[in-house]
Amino acid sequence: MQLDIDIYKTLHAGTRSFTLNVQLQSGSQRNVIYGPSGAGKSLTLKAIAGLLTPERGHIRINGQTFFDHSASLNLAPQARRVGYLFQDYALFPHLNVRQNIAFGLSHGWLNPRARDRHDKVEYWVRTFGLAAMAHQLPDDLSGGQRQRVALARTIVAEPQALLLDEPFAALDPSLRNTMRRELSDLQQLLQIPMVLITHDPLDVQTFGDHVVELRDGYLDRQVTASCHQKTN
């Protein structure tokens, strides 16, 4: 992925303020933004997705400009065609597995109907091993199954990049390794570029072909995964 980010934004909440000042260039497909809680990782991901507008700078992915302050260009989130996997998965509790996945394809306000079938949805239902529970609601699924539904909903729309916010944090430790392996295999199969944010060193080891470390809104240093392992 050609990732070219240079963003600056100050946020205010009461008397507190937080400045995000991130420059990131990468030609890798597997990018990790690593750092402690409150470092600005989610804000960076939101800026890439178009959910936060920087005060200045630019965001380019695969040669496409998403944001360029000096050119007054700011693509709407849906025009960026990036898949965003939220930390808590943000599944719709009143929609079953199949409908939740189909939601990734819908463009209007109407929820996908329970009896509708779509080839792409059925493909991901099967691929993620969700066929037996396709009619179940998210509350009736395990953590790993919920994560697969959320991933399937993101991928069914065929995004040009995946943005992953702490994708394993909501899972119990015994499931984390399995789901890490699944996501790693999936990324290799689809060859889909990704940016993953985490404070877990094991995520860095697995997905960090290109790693940047964020502290207090600023990049600490830019290192490759191999350098990172040596310093840990």
Ligand SMILES: Nc1ncnc2c1ncn2[C@@H]1O[C@H](COP(=O)(O)OP(=O)(O)OP(=O)(O)O)[C@@H](O)[C@H]1O
């Ligand atoms: N809308 C906002 N207004 C003001 N400050 C904000 C806003 N959103 C986030 N912040 C602050 O920005 C900082 C960075 O937040 P961010 O969510 O990016 O952290 P993070 O690195 O993703 O942390 P975590 O790992 O805990 O999710 C935090 O101090 C947070 O309180």
